[in-house]
Amino acid sequence: MYGNTVHAVDEEAPLRPIAYARAYEYAERPWVLAAEAGELDVRIARPGWILGPDSWFEHFFFKPALATGKVPVYGDGNQLMSLISVEDCAGQLVHLMDHGAPNQSVNLFGFEPIKQKDFAAMVAQCLDANTAYIKASDTENKYGKTVFEALTSSTPVTTKHLDWRASYVPVYQDLRVLIEATVRLLQANH
Secondary structure, eight states: OOOSOSSOBOTTSOOOOOTTHHHHHHHHHHHHHHHHTTSSOOOEEEEOEEESSSSHHIIIIIHHHHHHSEEEEETTSOOEEOEEEHHHHHHHHHHHHHHSOTTOEEEEOSSOOEEHHHHHHHHHHHHTOEEEEEOHHHHHHHHOHHHHHHHHSOBOBOOSOHHHHHTOOOSOOOHHHHHHHHHHHHHHHO
């Protein structure tokens, strides 16, 4: 939602949607307008990369690793990712509903931002594999502009709602444990 940036951004940052976020921002507009007009209590949640089975992870990291024996790193691998488990995304959504303020927007994430090359290395370790760098131009040629932007852009987020975030007890507190659990689920299905 906040564009390609190397600095973690909170909810006050201007929206500069790229990749899939363009459609999300467009869909949010009526809700944002209703909230600004005071017509409804609209709480907007903007999650980072939601990690779970049958997601971007399966299609752009797990399956390519199964096919080639190497976990892809798209572009230079220095792009930052803010990750959250599917369970904690759902939990934080409920937490926002129950404990958020009226008309509050919240960035949902589970961990500090991580470089994609470090994330891919963790996945590779779980799969007993190596990593392989995929040129940004090859990524765009294979998947198109939207996927290219998603996989090669830095999207680190943080929050200005520190008390709200601190009052949520996460399911996953360790990214490596989350990756291992997600890989095990996917391996059981393949």
